[in-house]
Amino acid sequence: MPIFVISLASATLRRTRIRAHLDALGLKYDIVDATDGRLLTEDERRHLAPDATAMSPGAIGCYASHLEAYRRIVDRALPLGLILEDDARLNPAVVPLLKAGFAAAPLDRR
Numbered sequence: 001m002p003i004f005v006i007s008l009a010s011a012t013l014r015r016t017r018i019r020a021h022l023d024a025l026g027l028k029y030d031i032v033d034a035t036d037g038r039l040l041t042e043d044e045r046r047h048l049a050p051d052a053t054a055m056s057p058g059a060i061g062c063y064a065s066h067l068e069a070y071r072r073i074v075d076r077a078l079p080l081g082l083i084l085e086d087d088a089r090l091n092p093a094v095v096p097l098l099k100a101g102f103a104a105a106p107l108d109r110r
Contacts, residue, residue: 001101002078003029004069006062007086008036014086025095029084032069037061 003022007015015031022029037045037057045060048067055063066083073081082098084090090098 001098002073002076002081003027003098004032004072004081004083005029005086005088006032006034006065006069006083008034010036011086018084018086018088021089025090025092027090027095027098030072032065032072035061035064035068037064040064 005018005022007018011034019031037060040048040057040060045055045057048064049055049060069081069083080101
């Protein structure tokens with residue numbers, strides 16, 4: 001199963017930790033450079049979230065980052081994908097399922 005890890009480019013320690021974690025589990029992954037909502041203009045924030053006043057810049061950045069990960073899944077026509085943030089930790093028990101792409105597990109594919 002394709003794995004996408006959302007991480008700010010400036011978060012070098014967090015990137016190092018998530019890479020070490022996923023590498024130790026033997027998983028392949030793509031890093032998605034997160035959007036830093038603090039660096040967006042008010043117009044950019046409003047474009048992403050029309051009611052941006054109700055969201056913090058960090059929340060808008062997180063939202064935009066997840067949208068980018070979803071875009072990658074759609075652009076590659078992937079049937080599914082796992083999106084993680086860079087502070088995630090996976091239980092090693094899920095590794096066989098991830099490597100099999102959940103082929104052995106029933107999923108609700110509506």
